[in-house]
Amino acid sequence: MTLSSRWFSSSVKMLTAGCVLAAGLFVTPAFAAYPERPLTLIVPWGAGGGTDATGRMIGSLLEKELGQPVNVVNRTGGSGVVGHSAIATAKPDGYTIGVITVESGMMHWAGLTELTGKDYTPIALYNYDAAGLQVSADSPWNSAQDVIDSIKASPGTHKGSGTGQGGIWHLALAGMINSADISPDASPWVPSKGAAPGLQELAAGGVDLVTCSIVEAAALIDAGKVKSLAVMDSQRNAAFPDVPTLKEATGLDWQMAAWRGLAGPKDMPAEATATLSAAFEKVWNSGEFQEFMKGRGFGLVWKPGDEFAEWMEASDASLGEVMKAVGLAK
Amino acid sequence: MEALLQTIGLAFTLVFQPYVLGVMLMAAIFGLFVGSIPGLTATMATALLIPFTFFMEPVPAIAVIVTTVAMAIFAGDIPGALLRIPGTPASAAYCDEAHALTLKGKAELALGTSLVCAVIGGVMGSLVLALTAPMLAEFAIKFSSYEYFWLACLGLSCAVTISTGSNLKGFVSLLIGLFISTIGIDITAGHPRFTFGSVEMMGGVSFIPAMIGMFAISEVIRYIASPNSITAPPQQGIKHVFRGIGATLSQYKLNVARGGFIGAIIGILPGAGADIAAWIAYAVSKKFSRQKEKFGTGHVEGLVDAGTANNAGLSGAWVPALVFGIPGDSITAIVIGVLYMKGMNPGPTVFLNQPELIYAVFIVFFVANLALLPLGFLAIRLSRLVLKVPRNILMPVILMFCIVGSFAINNTVFGISIMLVMGLLAYLMEENGFPVAPTILGIVLGPMLEDNFMSSMIKSDGEISGFFSRPIAAVLGILVVVVWVIPLLRFLYSATRSGKPTAP
Amino acid sequence: MRFNDAVFGCVLIVFAAAVIAHARTFPSLHGQAYGPDLFPTLISTGLIACGVALVVRGLISRQTVPMLTAHSWSGNRSAQLNLLFTVGSVLAFILLADTIGFIVLAIPIIILLAYRFGVSLLKAIVLSIVTALLIHFLFVRVLLVPLPRGLLQYFGG
Numbered sequence: 001m002t003l004s005s006r007w008f009s010s011s012v013k014m015l016t017a018g019c020v021l022a023a024g025l026f027v028t029p030a031f032a033a034y035p036e037r038p039l040t041l042i043v044p045w046g047a048g049g050g051t052d053a054t055g056r057m058i059g060s061l062l063e064k065e066l067g068q069p070v071n072v073v074n075r076t077g078g079s080g081v082v083g084h085s086a087i088a089t090a091k092p093d094g095y096t097i098g099v100i101t102v103e104s105g106m107m108h109w110a111g112l113t114e115l116t117g118k119d120y121t122p123i124a125l126y127n128y129d130a131a132g133l134q135v136s137a138d139s140p141w142n143s144a145q146d147v148i149d150s151i152k153a154s155p156g157t158h159k160g161s162g163t164g165q166g167g168i169w170h171l172a173l174a175g176m177i178n179s180a181d182i183s184p185d186a187s188p189w190v191p192s193k194g195a196a197p198g199l200q201e202l203a204a205g206g207v208d209l210v211t212c213s214i215v216e217a218a219a220l221i222d223a224g225k226v227k228s229l230a231v232m233d234s235q236r237n238a239a240f241p242d243v244p245t246l247k248e249a250t251g252l253d254w255q256m257a258a259w260r261g262l263a264g265p266k267d268m269p270a271e272a273t274a275t276l277s278a279a280f281e282k283v284w285n286s287g288e289f290q291e292f293m294k295g296r297g298f299g300l301v302w303k304p305g306d307e308f309a310e311w312m313e314a315s316d317a318s319l320g321e322v323m324k325a326v327g328l329a330k
Numbered sequence: 331m332e333a334l335l336q337t338i339g340l341a342f343t344l345v346f347q348p349y350v351l352g353v354m355l356m357a358a359i360f361g362l363f364v365g366s367i368p369g370l371t372a373t374m375a376t377a378l379l380i381p382f383t384f385f386m387e388p389v390p391a392i393a394v395i396v397t398t399v400a401m402a403i404f405a406g407d408i409p410g411a412l413l414r415i416p417g418t419p420a421s422a423a424y425c426d427e428a429h430a431l432t433l434k435g436k437a438e439l440a441l442g443t444s445l446v447c448a449v450i451g452g453v454m455g456s457l458v459l460a461l462t463a464p465m466l467a468e469f470a471i472k473f474s475s476y477e478y479f480w481l482a483c484l485g486l487s488c489a490v491t492i493s494t495g496s497n498l499k500g501f502v503s504l505l506i507g508l509f510i511s512t513i514g515i516d517i518t519a520g521h522p523r524f525t526f527g528s529v530e531m532m533g534g535v536s537f538i539p540a541m542i543g544m545f546a547i548s549e550v551i552r553y554i555a556s557p558n559s560i561t562a563p564p565q566q567g568i569k570h571v572f573r574g575i576g577a578t579l580s581q582y583k584l585n586v587a588r589g590g591f592i593g594a595i596i597g598i599l600p601g602a603g604a605d606i607a608a609w610i611a612y613a614v615s616k617k618f619s620r621q622k623e624k625f626g627t628g629h630v631e632g633l634v635d636a637g638t639a640n641n642a643g644l645s646g647a648w649v650p651a652l653v654f655g656i657p658g659d660s661i662t663a664i665v666i667g668v669l670y671m672k673g674m675n676p677g678p679t680v681f682l683n684q685p686e687l688i689y690a691v692f693i694v695f696f697v698a699n700l701a702l703l704p705l706g707f708l709a710i711r712l713s714r715l716v717l718k719v720p721r722n723i724l725m726p727v728i729l730m731f732c733i734v735g736s737f738a739i740n741n742t743v744f745g746i747s748i749m750l751v752m753g754l755l756a757y758l759m760e761e762n763g764f765p766v767a768p769t770i771l772g773i774v775l776g777p778m779l780e781d782n783f784m785s786s787m788i789k790s791d792g793e794i795s796g797f798f799s800r801p802i803a804a805v806l807g808i809l810v811v812v813v814w815v816i817p818l819l820r821f822l823y824s825a826t827r828s829g830k831p832t833a834p
Numbered sequence: 835m836r837f838n839d840a841v842f843g844c845v846l847i848v849f850a851a852a853v854i855a856h857a858r859t860f861p862s863l864h865g866q867a868y869g870p871d872l873f874p875t876l877i878s879t880g881l882i883a884c885g886v887a888l889v890v891r892g893l894i895s896r897q898t899v900p901m902l903t904a905h906s907w908s909g910n911r912s913a914q915l916n917l918l919f920t921v922g923s924v925l926a927f928i929l930l931a932d933t934i935g936f937i938v939l940a941i942p943i944i945i946l947l948a949y950r951f952g953v954s955l956l957k958a959i960v961l962s963i964v965t966a967l968l969i970h971f972l973f974v975r976v977l978l979v980p981l982p983r984g985l986l987q988y989f990g991g
Contacts, residue, residue, distance in 0.1 A: 040741075040980050046660070053667040056380050071978045073741045074377070077533020078515045078522070085529045086742075110520060113529070159789055166520045190475075190785045191517045196663070200600055200656050205800075206474030206789060219655025219666075222677035225471070296670045370977065378977060498891075502846065502884045509853070509877045516870040521860055523870055524853075554916045554951075722951035726944045727965050729920065733927055734936075734969055738979040743928045750924045762836055780873045787868050 034094055034272050038069040042090070042098035044083020046076045049194065050216070050298065051260055054127060055099045057292050058262065058283060065279035079103065079164055081112050088119040090265045094272025097123065097264040102168050102257070105316035109323045110166055111330030117312035120263040123276050125303040125311055126284055127260040127293070130233030131172035132214035133246070136202055137227050144230040144249035147209060148180050155186035162198035162212040165191045166328045169198075171319065172232055172256035173211040174326035176246065179254040184326035202226060213258060214240055215297030232256045239297050259301075259315070261308055277304055341689035345697065350390045354397045354694075358701060361398035362709045365405030368415045368542050369735020372402040373660045380664065388672035389690045395668065396691075397698040399661055400452055403604060403640055404706050407444040408713050411437060413728065415546040420640040422541055422770055423492070423608040430628030437717065442571040443578055443630050444637045445706040447586065451638035452699030454590035455597065455645030460692040464678065467653035470598045475789065476797050479782040480806035481599070485606060485775045487813045488613030489768040499764045506755075507772020510535050511780070518784040530744040537773055539736035539745040540752045544766045546732045547753025552760075553725055571710050578630055585615060585634040593639030597646020602778070603659030604643035609771055611639035645695055652676055652688070836903040840892025846885035850878035916950050923947060935984020940966040 039062075043055040052074060059072040075083035080103040087098035100120060107113045133144050141147050151158050162169035170191075174184040187209070192198040195212035202210045203225045210217070210226075214237055220226040221240075230246045231237050232255050246252055262280055264273070283289055284302055293300050303311050323329040344350070357379070364375040375398050383391035406417030411428035421428075431440035458466070473481075489504040513524045514534025525531035579586060589611045596607040615635035616625045625632055647658025648665070655676035657663035669676050674687055681688055716724070736749040756766045790796025798804045857871040857878070892899070923943040930939055944962035949955055973979040 038980070046663075049663070050667075052377070052664075053380070053671075056377070069978065071980045073980060075533075075740055075742070077536075077740075078529070079520060081515070082529055082533040112515070112520075112522065112532070156791075161785075164517045164520060188788055190788050191781070192785065193517065193781065196656050197600070200471060201474050201785075203471045203654070204474035204477075205472075206476075206785075219675065219677040222675065222679055223654055224678075225654065292671060295673060296667070364977070367972075498884060498887055502881065502888070505877050505880050505884065509874065509881070512874050512877070519861060519870045521870045523860065523874065524856065550920065551917065554920055555913055720953075722953050723948060723957075723961060725951060726947040727961070729924075729947065730940055730944060730965055730969060733924065734973055734979075734981065737931075737981065738973060738977070741980055743931050743982075746924065746928050746931075750921070750928070754921075762839075762842060776873075783873075784868065792868065 034269070034275055035066050035068045037095065038071055039066070039094075040090075040096045041070050041072045042083055042087050042096065043072060043074050044076065044080045044087070044098065044101065044103075046074060050129075050296070051099055051101055053296065054260060054293070054298065057289065058099070058126075058280070061283040061286060061289055062276075062279055065282055066275070079107070079112070079167070081107050084115060085113060087263065088115050088265055092121070092265040092267045092269075094264065094268050094276070097262060097276065099260055100263045101261075102259050102315065102319075105312060105319050106166070106168070106171075106323065109320045109329040117309070117316050119266050120312075121266055121268040121273055122305055122308035122312065123262040123264065123273065124280055124284070124305065125259060125261040125301060125308045126280075128257050128299045128301040129213040129215060129259075130231050130237070130255065130257040130299070131169060131211050132217065132228045132232070132237075132243070133176070133230045134199070134202065134210045134212065134214070134217045134221075134226050134228050135208065136205065137225050139208070139227070141229065144244075144246055147229065148177065148182070148250055148252075151177055151187050152180070152182050155183065156188060158208040159188050159190050160209045160211055161190040161192045161201050161207040162195050162210040163192060165189060166323070167191075168256070168258050169195070169211045169213075171322050171326070171328070173209070174328070175256055175322045176211070176232065176252065176254050178322070178325055179252050180250070199226065214243065215299075218297055237299075257299075259311075261303075261312075263308075273305075337685045338689050340686040341693055344389045344686065344690040345393070345693045350393055351697075353386070353390050354393050354698065354701065357394040357397040358401045358698075358705050361401030362405045362705065364398070365402030366408050366417045366709070366713070367735060368409060368417055368546060368732060369538055369738050371418050371538065371739075372399045372406075372420075373664070374739070375399070375402055376661050376664045380668065383668055383671075388674055388687055389694070391668055391672060392665070392691055393694040393698070395661075395665055396694050397701070399644055400448075400641065400698045400702055401705065403644060404445060404448040404702055405709060407448070407637065408441065408709060411440040411444065412713060412716050413546070413724075414549050415728070415732070416541060419537065419541060419605040419774075420603075420608050420643075422545070422605065423612045423640075423767075424633050424636045425545060426767065427612075427626060427629065427632050430626065431630065431633075432717075434628045436628065437714075438571055439574060439578070439630060440633065441710045441713075442573070442575045443633050445571065445703070445710065446575050446579065447589070447634055447637035448641040448706065449699055449703050450586055451590050451593055451641035452645065452702060453696065454638070455594050455642035456692065456695035456699060458594040458598075458642070459645045459648055459695060463649045464653055464681065466598050467649050470600065470650050470658075471654055471656070472802060473599055474800070474803075475782040475785040476800055476803035477806055478599075478602075478778060479786055479797065480803060480810050481602065482775050482779040482782060483810045484806070484813065485610060485771070486779065487810070488609055489771050491613040491616050492609070492765075492767050492771070496763060499762075500768050503759065503764050503766065504768035504772045506759075507769035507774075508776045508779070509772075510540070510769070511773050511776025517777075517781050518788075530742065533740070535748055535752075535773065536739055536745055538739040539748040540773055541770060542732050542736050543749035543752030544756035544770060546728060547749055548756035548760060548766070550725055550729055550732075551753060551757045553721060571707055578634070582631055582634045585631060586638050588614065589635035589638030590642045592635075593642030594646040596639070597643030597658055598649045600650050600656045600658050603647055603661075604640040605774060607643035607646075608636040608640040609774070612636040641699070648691075648695075652680070652691075653678060838892045838896060838899050838901045839888040840896065841901055843885040843888030843890075843892060846881050846888065850881035850885065853878045853881075916947075919946060919950055931982045931984065933984055934982075935986050936981040937966050937970055938985055940969070 041059045043052050045051040056072050059070040063070045075086045084104050090096035108116050135141050160173045170189045178184045190207050195216040198210045201207045214228050217226050228243045230249045232246045364370045403420050406421035410416040410421040410425040411432050414429040416422040416425040428440040515522050515532050522532050592611045593607040596602050612632045615632045647662045650656045650658050651662035651666055674680050736745040739745050798807050857874040860871040862869040941962045945958045948958035974981050
């Protein structure tokens, strides 16, 4: 360990630096224009995931706009409850914000928390990824209709995966078959720690279908291990123009998507919200951000402030309806 | 053939540029620093690098990550050996062994062996990655929850092997670890278990603060309880880091090969990384050693196996990441993001369309692991100062670093609470002859065991036969039965022969 | 503190029984036999078995191993106080970090502990300031870990 050696050799330097720092601390005026000190951006999911990647990108670009460091902090665990609670219960001073995800509208229906979308100050919605219907490349199914027919014909045998029990992609599957008037139990859910382990199961022949977003399956589609039969969206994904929408393939009007947005705790000062919204809009429009999102295949969408709040409310209500219908609400 | 050579030549020119080598050097220093501080993991170091890599070309961006991680995993051994505080989880398996060597005045041997084995392991892992990536990825992707369940069972059998002293107490320790791993929201039903309404508890007991508590805090408490009786490591020069390494390695060359093999294979399997590789390699080493009784008392043999395995595992994890975009561990999960950002979308096509980039990645792996030799040597030389600091100065500083390290993993004081509780628990356990290593293993393997068992049961509609229904699963399953049943039979046999119930 | 194995055995049995009782309240999954309660129950059953074995072992050896062997330091007031101060310092950090902040809290903790461990007061003060500022620099500036600022947040910086 190098720490002790360092403190010996650098003790003099640090002491001097410390005095300068201490002197600096006490002469800085306490009230300056927002933001006058570093911000913390909470990501409720683990390092390496899509939410983390977008959060870190936004953090580093916001830093340039605001002229203050933006520390990205992962607060993981509990199916996102821990991180979302941390954002909602942070001090609403504009110095702690976070990325909130579709799960913010699901956790309270599952009885895990009291928090809803109303406990945040919405800044803007920036991403939207529709669920896809993926099957193994050597599966006999060649269309979404084949899948629906098989599930109807032999309920309980065809298993799906892609996230934990009651997660967003589980809802996508349950809601899809529910909309075809089949019992949501007809395709049992095999919980996984996320899309990647679920896709691994699919490729290994452990499950029959994975309803994660199509971009998450891109590498395996490319490798010829997995094929995508439909996207649960109103229009096709530009990166996969050959994959039809669910409505085109089956006539079922069922859509489900994961989304991500920037928000802070409720009752943030108006000045901070306005500054953040303006800075984030510039970030969203920047070439770097657009290039990054398109490079990863993330769906781009922009809904600031009140529009985001309406979006959350609508999403919350429809998720609750589905969760009740498929027996996942408490 | 000529085309291939041309591609490799192109790849060399991509790597051997002053800019690339310069950023690799910076990354190396950063990696050594992060790895040597408990609580700061290689995964965290990688996440911190993401904003920087965005503004780099693909090759330097990947070089930065590869170098940082290789350095960090080795650097984790340094505080492990000198202070009994593993710097990263991958060092936890053999931390006690390395520290015991230091107490015997052989810190030089412990660190020298760690360093050279890390380099060899890294190079072996890189070779596996470069030569067999597409083929091995095909193998790894055949693993479903059944196979992972059996793998976790095999890992658990290590607990009995690695515990010193009573087997019964080792088993209790393992069960405590497994119980701790069930705290939090369970993945099967999404139900919060043993959280008592606390949002922080829903996230479960984080592994890093638990590890810091069980190793470092229990050590601090032990120092306080008996400041004079504790054996402070003897003053020793760490000058000749490489002295006697040649002899050690030639004595244990089989162990080196075995450790590298185990590390690379386990690394390739998604869902098991360098830390699990080190545990299994250490247990295998003890199991097949001619000097089992010396393990745990400062014996270098287990260090050779495990020190090679964890660095080999790092490169292995890149195999499924590059070929299928499936992360082999938490570090490659981040790397995949970087690859997408750089337009090197993982998949077989990247091998066809951008072979020069893939070869450049392989070259970077070799360069980074070879650079570990001189840089790791310098780090060891610097770290020797730690042994010269009086314990009464060192202990408060260590405590403060542990507090901050436990805080940093999730940026919440809850991590510090976990550290304190686990530290007190570990102190009480060790005082009473319960080994703590199996508890750590239980926390690591618990989720893998339970999640895969539950998934498998749902998949097979509750039929146990499902666990033997696939070829690899059946082989692994039979292996597990053999590993668990034979010692049990042997124990029962000896118990009936001796005519009285022997205490296990 | 060393206990006879029987004491540990009893504690394990009581603990495991409590876990099983609590696990029975977990919801089952679609009426299947395997749900979130399965693993805690299995683990606890194992702990009870081990607990019984420990009790038997402890009772057999009770002639030689007393139920509680107080450590040699139990009479040593200084060591007891040191332990109290150390655990108290960590607890204080957990409770007060957010309001008081890292630097302001770390300095007195290090001074107190180093002084208790026999470092001279002057050295302890220098040690605490150097350590606190070094950690602050490394974690906050280099590694971007948001250590709690506490009181210092009112002074910008």
